[in-house]
Amino acid sequence: MSLHADDLPDVLAVAPLTAPPDVSLRPPGSKSITNRALICAALAPGRSTLTGMLFANDTHAMLGAVRALGAGLTVDESAKTVLVDGIDPREASGEVHIDARQSGTTGRFILPAAALRPARGVVDGDPQLRARPFGPLVDALRELGATIEDLDRPGYLPVAATGPVAGGKVALPGHISSQYLSGLLMAGPLMADGLTVELTSPLVSVPYVESTTAVMAAFGVAADGLTVAPQTYRPTEYAIEPDASAASYLLAAAAITGGRVTVEGLGTRSLQGDVRFADLLEQMGARVERGADRITVTGTGELHGITVDMADISDTAQTLAAVAAFADSPTVVTGIDFIRRKETDRIAAIVTELRRAGLDATEDVDGFTVRPGRIAPTDFETYDDHRMAMSLALLGLRVPGIRIRHPRCVSKTYPTYFEDLARL
């Protein structure tokens, strides 16, 4: 049976490992870096070559989005490569329609880029994305000179954007999502007056903004803090690193099962904050070796609960919850109230599912607590959230009778997840 997302059944049984794993894996390309590179390449007149691409629902959304803006694409999925012929959106004409599907990064990065066009661009998405907040980004773009029409509820998709965007100084809250800031920064160099963002509340997911400016720099655009002067993107050859959030599941598997897993292509040189998930496994008792481009986690048989603020690396909070279920003391995760507005309310979802398995887990104001205990055979709900499916499947590596309902949701960022899990 194929374990690719397209072929998965409605309910997937996870078989416990018969021996601890000892494997080396290269996770697929980073969703976050792929979608940044696609935006920067699309805004760089000339041909860019992107290698190590992730092909998953979120990046297909971005491919469709930049194609709608007029970028030329030559896609070679088997070689994980895309040639992008970039455009200057300020010279575009004609109304365009963009479907961001379920992808927060696509929706929040393409809206500022679409607003640079002096013609109408409609941005919409799946019902799940329509339920996620866009208000701060819409307000900021209006402030910067764009015309944004609410096509349904104010502050939510669908919206229609018409440029130009004059640019200048704008106030933006940081506590809901960092994606608004990343999207504005990437469009910044094409605003006539440049862009300066002043944050009005503490920024979550900070490392993602650092990766934004790093990818912009690779395409020849310099940011000075949260200021970007008018500049031109330069086409380039860009190698996308593997996905660090995807790697969290593989590394967690080693910690949970007392095995050894090496992820290739990620290490101390990574642009992604989520590589720091390995630090948490180390604090819990696993052994971690770090190279420039590889991380190895070895389970020691000991796992202790920790208290940790995960505001910088919240995509790995559900992974940590799964590991915490096997620890010898409680784990408390704080700083992540904003993950209630991701694919689902992730705090409520993870707590509900761990309780379904018999664990004593509780919601806190800005996070959750997991108290380890006996884990019962359970059919887990996944809420159309890829990270619920991928995290909860980890419990099945040790506990018999774990089944994942609607596992195809992993196609959002990691269509080959269950194939990689089987390699353990």
Ligand SMILES: O=C(O)C1=C[C@@H](OP(=O)(O)O)[C@@H](O)[C@H](O)C1
């Ligand atoms: O910029 C990015 O690539 C991302 C930023 C984070 O979102 P928030 O900034 O909304 O927390 C993260 O959860 C998401 O998966 C990817």
Ligand SMILES: C=C(OP(=O)(O)O)C(=O)O
């Ligand atoms: C929150 C996520 O994605 P996005 O915001 O890009 O939809 C995620 O991948 O966990």
